[in-house]
Structures are given as structure tokens and as C-alpha cells.
Amino acid sequence: MSLQMMGKAAKEAAYQLATTSTTKKNRALIFIADELEAQQASILAANQTDLEAARAAGMSESLIDRLALTPARLSAIAADVRNVVSLPDPVGQEFDHKVLENGLSLSKRREPLGVVGVIYEARPNVTIDIAALCLKTGNASILRGGKETFATNQVLVTVIQSALSKAELPQSAVQYIEKPDRELVAELLTMDEYVDMIIPRGGASLHKMCKQNSTIPVIIGGFGISHLYVDQSADLERAPDVIINAKTDRPSACNALDTLLVHKQVAAQLFIRLIPALNAQKLKIVAANSALPYLDGVAQLREAAEGDFDTEWLGPTLGVAVVDDVHDALGHMREHNASHSDTILTNDIDAAEAFINGAGSAAVYVNASTRFTDGAQFGLGAEVAVSTQKLHARGPMGLEELTTYKWVGKADYLTRQ
Amino acid sequence: MSLQMMGKAAKEAAYQLATTSTTKKNRALIFIADELEAQQASILAANQTDLEAARAAGMSESLIDRLALTPARLSAIAADVRNVVSLPDPVGQEFDHKVLENGLSLSKRREPLGVVGVIYEARPNVTIDIAALCLKTGNASILRGGKETFATNQVLVTVIQSALSKAELPQSAVQYIEKPDRELVAELLTMDEYVDMIIPRGGASLHKMCKQNSTIPVIIGGFGISHLYVDQSADLERAPDVIINAKTDRPSACNALDTLLVHKQVAAQLFIRLIPALNAQKLKIVAANSALPYLDGVAQLREAAEGDFDTEWLGPTLGVAVVDDVHDALGHMREHNASHSDTILTNDIDAAEAFINGAGSAAVYVNASTRFTDGAQFGLGAEVAVSTQKLHARGPMGLEELTTYKWVGKADYLTRQ
Numbered sequence: 126m127s128l129q130m131m132g133k134a135a136k137e138a139a140y141q142l143a144t145t146s147t148t149k150k151n152r153a154l155i156f157i158a159d160e161l162e163a164q165q166a167s168i169l170a171a172n173q174t175d176l177e178a179a180r181a182a183g184m185s186e187s188l189i190d191r192l193a194l195t196p197a198r199l200s201a202i203a204a205d206v207r208n209v210v211s212l213p214d215p216v217g218q219e220f221d222h223k224v225l226e227n228g229l230s231l232s233k234r235r236e237p238l239g240v241v242g243v244i245y246e247a248r249p250n251v252t253i254d255i256a257a258l259c260l261k262t263g264n265a266s267i268l269r270g271g272k273e274t275f276a277t278n279q280v281l282v283t284v285i286q287s288a289l290s291k292a293e294l295p296q297s298a299v300q301y302i303e304k305p306d307r308e309l310v311a312e313l314l315t316m317d318e319y320v321d322m323i324i325p326r327g328g329a330s331l332h333k334m335c336k337q338n339s340t341i342p343v344i345i346g347g348f349g350i351s352h353l354y355v356d357q358s359a360d361l362e363r364a365p366d367v368i369i370n371a372k373t374d375r376p377s378a379c380n381a382l383d384t385l386l387v388h389k390q391v392a393a394q395l396f397i398r399l400i401p402a403l404n405a406q407k408l409k410i411v412a413a414n415s416a417l418p419y420l421d422g423v424a425q426l427r428e429a430a431e432g433d434f435d436t437e438w439l440g441p442t443l444g445v446a447v448v449d450d451v452h453d454a455l456g457h458m459r460e461h462n463a464s465h466s467d468t469i470l471t472n473d474i475d476a477a478e479a480f481i482n483g484a485g486s487a488a489v490y491v492n493a494s495t496r497f498t499d500g501a502q503f504g505l506g507a508e509v510a511v512s513t514q515k516l517h518a519r520g521p522m523g524l525e526e527l528t529t530y531k532w533v534g535k536a537d538y539l540t541r542q
Numbered sequence: 543m544s545l546q547m548m549g550k551a552a553k554e555a556a557y558q559l560a561t562t563s564t565t566k567k568n569r570a571l572i573f574i575a576d577e578l579e580a581q582q583a584s585i586l587a588a589n590q591t592d593l594e595a596a597r598a599a600g601m602s603e604s605l606i607d608r609l610a611l612t613p614a615r616l617s618a619i620a621a622d623v624r625n626v627v628s629l630p631d632p633v634g635q636e637f638d639h640k641v642l643e644n645g646l647s648l649s650k651r652r653e654p655l656g657v658v659g660v661i662y663e664a665r666p667n668v669t670i671d672i673a674a675l676c677l678k679t680g681n682a683s684i685l686r687g688g689k690e691t692f693a694t695n696q697v698l699v700t701v702i703q704s705a706l707s708k709a710e711l712p713q714s715a716v717q718y719i720e721k722p723d724r725e726l727v728a729e730l731l732t733m734d735e736y737v738d739m740i741i742p743r744g745g746a747s748l749h750k751m752c753k754q755n756s757t758i759p760v761i762i763g764g765f766g767i768s769h770l771y772v773d774q775s776a777d778l779e780r781a782p783d784v785i786i787n788a789k790t791d792r793p794s795a796c797n798a799l800d801t802l803l804v805h806k807q808v809a810a811q812l813f814i815r816l817i818p819a820l821n822a823q824k825l826k827i828v829a830a831n832s833a834l835p836y837l838d839g840v841a842q843l844r845e846a847a848e849g850d851f852d853t854e855w856l857g858p859t860l861g862v863a864v865v866d867d868v869h870d871a872l873g874h875m876r877e878h879n880a881s882h883s884d885t886i887l888t889n890d891i892d893a894a895e896a897f898i899n900g901a902g903s904a905a906v907y908v909n910a911s912t913r914f915t916d917g918a919q920f921g922l923g924a925e926v927a928v929s930t931q932k933l934h935a936r937g938p939m940g941l942e943e944l945t946t947y948k949w950v951g952k953a954d955y956l957t958r959q
Contacts, residue, residue, distance in 0.1 A: 143899060238932050
């Protein structure tokens with residue numbers, strides 16, 4: 126089927142999904158979860174094909190691990206789908222209701238976006254996650270996974286589509302672009318007649334390509350340097366725990382700490398307490414000139430070079446700089462793409478407010494780890510992406526962020542005067 | 543100054559505006575309103591220059607009228623600015639507050655978008671409107687008006703900037719692109735490093751250009767065919783008033799009725815009542831084949847041709863078709879770009895719900911005129927645009943829609959476990 130025809134079919138499916146009851150959408154989700162377990166053998170066999178191809182192509186072990194399914198991982202994916210069943214359906218919710226003087230009863234009603242296009246790589250669980258979240262919110266989805274997961278995704282989409290049929294919903298509610306050509310991605314990005322939102326889940330080059338070529342609104346997300354600023358008034362006994370947690374709880378995550386900024390008045394006292402922990406965690410410290418005088422005793426230390434403070438480390442490296450005050454810290458953050466998650470450790474209300482309002486980040490913390498920026502942690506139940514753009518939604522995007530609203534006005538044959 | 547430098551200056555100004563108090567922003571707005579009146583002579587003289595150039599270029603009288611300022615119009619613009627002063631400032635509002643089990647106190651806090659780029663034509667009041675709404679919400683703005691209003695806008699921006707200085711705010715909070723080259727628009731659309739949102743206020747070709755070339759999120763709006771569907775259960779005595787109001791209250795508005803759809807069971811009875819009013823209003827009726835049998839006695843009647851039902855009339859023309867039921871009406875609306883404002887006249891709850899949920903429009907009405915889609919009518923105080931896209935905001939966009947939010951998490955040195 127051509128991409129245009131898939132788009133048209135998705136739009137048709139979206140019309141039907143928009144008025145499908147929550148019960149019926151949940152039935153389809155339960156069927157998907159059940160089928161994932163029932164079809165375990167064929168899913169794992171297909172995954173084996175992908176894994177062999179990946180090994181033959183010399184893919185790194187960490188990427189192969191992201192790609193691999195096991196019975197336990199498949200059960201976890203099925204459990205995630207059942208969790209989506211248990212989440213409240215945002216579609217149809219009314220809010221901001223008011224009655225105008227002329228008698229017009231006005232409210233906003235939540236409804237699906239329509240058709241969501243998702244471009245992603247590697248991990249096959251994304252196929253199920255996104256399909257489930259879109260289905261729950263009454264959106265049709267067009268998925269485009271990476272070529273590394275081609276065999277696995279093909280089976281997964283067959284499982285989804287047979288569950289859709291069983292639930293008497295159109296199979297075109299979840300479609301998969303089978304050819305992994307980049308050209309098809311470019312075509313998808315201009316199908317604004319059919320597609321309402323594009324979610325790229327991948328590296329910076331994918332986001333850039335979407336931003337430059339899409340005529341459809343794109344959710345940009347996942348990037349940004351995470352900072353933690355230790356203010357003059359911070360509790361220096363407790364600060365190291367938060368710093369180490371932000372850095373080491375999961376260094377590969379996008380909310381893991383990249384840069385530590387420290388107020389000059391407390392730099393000496395803080396680093397005395399912090400350096401043993403940095404060494405114990407085998408962290409590599411990349412230091413600005415301002416910080417070097419304080420870092421005697423750091424086991425792995427080098428001077429920062431051009432671009433270091435613009436690097437998301439995604440591993441056991443930490444940038445360190447010493448600053449004059451909270452405003453100097455904010456200046457550093459503005460220069461170095463603070464847009465995801467940033468923390469201030471402070472006991473000073475003015476400094477906290479200046480930091481909250483001045484940081485350009487999607488999530489700002491006072492006396493808490495940057496690691497909390499996450500749909501599950503925020504109690505959203507699930508997330509489709511972490512938006513670092515300013516329009517539509519910001520930070521972790523759950524079910525509600527997969528919806529839009531329409532204004533609904535009701536009256537008694539009311540005319541405008 | 544180069545456009546890049548303007549962008550950089552705007553971003554700097556935005557940092558300052560983000561933490562400027564409401565009192566200070568309101569003072570600047572009051573200065574703008576006062577200066578508009580104090581500088582009346584020089585503003586009207588500049589406007590005279592534009593008007594003479596427009597006449598020499600053979601511009602139509604209706605466009606010249608949009609361009610013209612008078613003492614009364616200038617006072618009205620100043621009054622609009624004072625009205626913005628009286629509106630509540632959304633910046634800093636917190637919402638969706640919750641405390642998680644681990645003690646993280648989490649909320650969303652409204653903040654400015656940053657830098658807003660606005661591209662518009664003709665009417666000089668837009669310069670003041672947009673500058674005022676952006677200023678109130680702490681956004682810096684980069685304005686690019688049409689060449690027809692060049693002299694007027696230059697004086698208006700001088701007035702704004704001197705008011706900004708008087709209020710001790712940076713002049714770069716409101717900047718104007720002085721060269722009316724299309725190339726500069728193209729450059730603005732890719733300045734995603736500095737600009738956070740683009741609002742095009744103009745025709746379809748401007749919107750298309752923005753959609754295709756912008757790497758910055760664009761607010762698409764203002765278009766869409768407006769429909770009114772008369773259901774079988776409608777009150778046929780009162781229906782004509784609503785139809786005539788939707789069509790004739792202001793035919794040039796984007797929420798004016800374009801297409802009337804009528805249930806076949808009531809078509810004969812409705813048109814008997816409606817035709818005298820259509821003739822009295824001198825409306826030109828463009829009829830689908832389905833409607834022709836009912837339209838004997840219409841003074842100005844022609845058969846619909848290809849594309850007629852995709853035309854926003856913006857004048858005294860009305861498309862008419864007869865349909866089988868509400869679902870047939872929705873089918874017609876989907877084919878013909880219902881995305882702005884649509885009405886059902888009905889006494890049937892099922893039909894009303896089907897229509898509300900099935901219509902793809904930003905605003906859907908039950909038993910009310912399409913003419914209500916408007917920031918002032920909806921009680922938003924003012925509007926920057928009417929969005930017909932699904933992301934960020936939909937329908938009339940007021941002050942709140944010029945903001946984004948950040949997540950704010952506060953705790954007591956909390957780490958993720």
C-alpha cells in the first residue's frame with residue numbers, strides 16, 4: 126500500500142476511533158496484551174532473526190541488548206498494555222465550562238488529535254507502547270521503526286491488527302511502514318492532509334530532519350543539558366547525595382545530570398565532601414577553569430574543552446564549573462541549552478524563585494534530583510515522549526498530551542448581536 | 543541591524559520580560575496608550591503617506607479602508623491597549639498541583655513562550671494589538687508588517703519603543719523588520735535558535751509558506767469552511783434567524799457561514815420559510831443538485847461547480863446542499879475542510895452529540911450562530927489569532943495561549959529510588 130493510501134486509511138480509522146467508547150478501546154487493548162503472550166513463540170522467533178542480522182552487521186552489544194526480547198520482557202510489555210487499560214480515558218472530558226451573559230454555554234471538550242506519526246529506532250517495545258497509548262486516546266497511528274527491528278515489528282503489528290479486528294475496530298487504526306527507506310520518512314513528514322502530529326523518537330539528526338522538513342507539527346524532545354546548581358545557602362551535608370543520584374541513578378537517561386554548577390562561596394566546602402563520592406562512583410570530571418582549584422584529589426580529571434558543556438554525556442562523565450551566584454548559573458545554563466531538567470539546591474526563597482523562573486527547562490526542581498522528569502514518576506501512568514519544546518505540551522507527555530480540545534457552545538437558537 | 547542580531551536582542555529581552563512584574567508590564571502598556579494619543583498628529587501624517595502611496599498604486603478602496611487611521615480609530619486602538627492592562631496576567635499561575643507519595647510537590651507554572659514572530663498585512667492596528675498582548679504575557683515580539691503600512695508602522699513602533707524606555711524595559715522587547723523583503727520572512731522562519739512561535743496573519747499563501755519553510759512551530763489559523771446543518775428535529779420557525787445571522791452579521795469574517803446543509807425530511811418546509819429572507823438579504827445561492835428542487839423562488843441562484851464547497855465566500859454568497867442525516871452532513875464537512883466553526887440546529891441529543899464529536903472544527907455549536915468564534919465573544923478579552931490547528935491551542939487565542947508552562951518540583955533533598 127502506498128504511504129498516501131495508508132494516510133487516507135488512517136484518517137478514516139481516526140474518524141471511527143474518535144467516537145469509539147472507552148470500553149471498546151479497552152477491549153482491543155486487552156486483546157493486544159493477551160495476544161502478545163499467546164504469540165510469544167513467533168514473536169521471539171522473529172526477534173531472533175533481527176538479533177542474528179544485528180550481530181552479523183557488527184552492532185554493539187548495548188544496542189543488541191535494547192533490541193532483544195525475552196519471555197520476561199514480553200510479559201512486561203503486555204503488563205504495560207494492561208496498565209494503559211487501567212488509566213482514565215481523557216477523551217470527552219469537558220473543562221473550562223462557563224455560561225456567558227447571552228446564554229451561550231461554553232466549554233472545551235477533549236478529543237483525539239487524529240493521526241499520529243511516530244518515527245523511532247531499535248527497541249521493539251516502542252511499537253506496542255505507542256500503539257497502545259494512541260489507541261487508548263482514539264488516535265490512529267502510523268509507525269515507522271528502524272530496520273534493525275524489522276522482523277520483530279512485523280510480527281508485533283500483525284498481533285496488534287488481529288486484536289483490532291477481534292475488537293471490531295479497523296486494522297488501519299495502527300499501521301506500520303514496512304520499507305525502511307529514509308525517503309518514506311520525508312514523504313510522511315509532508316502528509317499534513319492526513320497526519321496531525323509527528324513524534325520523532327531518536328537522535329539529534331532525526332529531530333533536525335523533522336524540524337526542517339515537516340509540514341506537520343513535530344514534538345521535539347528528549348534533548349537538553351541537565352544542570353544542578355548548588356547555591357550558597359544549600360545544605361552541603363545533603364547536597365552530595367542528590368548530585369550523585371542525579372548523575373549515577375541511570376547515566377544513560379536524558380534526565381541524568383550533565384553539569385554541576387557550584388556557588389564560589391561554598392565550592393571548597395562542597396568539593397571536600399563530594400570528591401570521595403565522585404571517585405567511588407568512578408566518575409570522569411570535566412572541569413572549567415573556575416572549578417580546577419577545588420578539584421585536587423579527583424581521580425579522573427581533565428580540563429574542559431570547547432563544546433564540553435554542550436554535550437549530553439549519557440554516561441559516567443560530569444562537567445563542573447564554579448559560578449558567582451544564581452544569576453551567573455542561569456547565564457551558563459542559557460548558553461548551554463538548559464531545556465530538559467535542572468535543579469537548584471538552596472535554602473533561599475529568592476534564589477529558588479529566580480532559578481525556577483529563569484531556567485528555560487521543561488522541568489525545574491528545588492532540592493530534588495533531576496531524575497524525576499518521567500511520565501511514570503510524575504504519575505501520568507505512561508509517556509509517549511518528553512517534550513522540550515514550548516508549544517502544545519512540555520516535559521513528560523502522557524495520554525492527555527495525545528489529545529486536543531474543541532470549543533463546544535450550546536444555546537437556544539442564539540444569534541450574535 | 544541584521545535579523546540575527548534582532549533575534550539575539552529579542553531573546554535577551556525575553557529573559558528580562560520573563561521576570562518582570564505585572565505592574566511594570568502594565569505601566570509600559572499605559573505609556574503606549576498615552577503616547578498613541580499624544581503622538582496622534584505624527585501617526586496620522588505617516589498614515590497619510592501610506593494612503594497616498596496605496597492610492598497611487600491603485601489599491602482597492604476596501605483595502606485602503608483597512609489601512610486608514612483616523613483620530614477615532616487611533617483612540618479605539620489606545621482603548622484596546624488599556625483593556626489589555628485590565629486583563630489578568632497569566633504568567634506565574636500554578637495549576638495541576640499535586641504532592642507525590644515520595645514528597646515531591648509538583649505543579650505546572652505558566653510562563654512566557656519567549657520570542658514570538660508575527661507576520662501580517664495591511665491593518666496597522668495589528669502592530670499595536672500584538673505588541674500589547676505579547677508584552678502583557680512577557681514575550682518579546684518581532685513584527686513584520688506589509689509594505690503598504692510601512693510609514694505608519696515605523697511611527698507606531700517608535701511610539702512603542704519610547705514607551706518601553708520610559709517604563710525601563712528594553713526597546714528590543716518589540717522590534718520591527720523594516721525591510722519588506724520576502725527573503726527576510728524566509729530567514730525569520732528558520733531562526734529557531736531565537737524565535738519560539740510564528741503567527742502568520744494573512745492569506746492562504748502566507749500560511750502555506752510558513753508551514754513549508756518554518757523550523758519554528760507555526761500557528762495555522764483563520765481558515766476553514768463554516769457549515770450550519772439543519773437537523774430533522776430542528777425548530778424550523780427559529781432556524782432562519784440563526785442561518786441569516788451566521789451568514790450576514792459580518793460576511794467578511796472567517797466565522798461567517800459558508801455552507802448550509804439541510805436534512806432531506808425538512809428541506810421543503812425549511813426553504814419555504816427561508817427563501818424570503820435569503821432574497822431580502824440579496825444573497826447569492828450556490829446549490830448542489832440535491833438542493834435545487836427546493837429552491838424555486840430564489841432570486842440569485844446558480845448550480846454549484848467543482849470547488850464551490852471548498853470556497854470561503856467572505857461575502858454575500860451561500861452554498862446549499864440537502865443531506866440524508868447528520869452522518870451524511872458530517873461526511874460532507876469532512877470532505878470540505880470543516881475546521882473553524884460549525885453549527886447544528888437540532889432538538890435531538892444523539893444528533894447533537896454525533897455532530898459535536900464528529901465535526902473536525904475548532905468550535906462546534908448546538909443551536910447557536912457560527913459567529914461566536916471570537917476572543918472577545920468567548921470572554922478572553924482579546925485574541926492574537928484563531929487557531930484551526932490541533933496542537934497547542936485551538937480556536938480563539940487570548941493571553942493564556944501566548945504562554946507555555948514548566949513543571950516545578952520541590953522537595954527536601956529528594957533522590958530517585
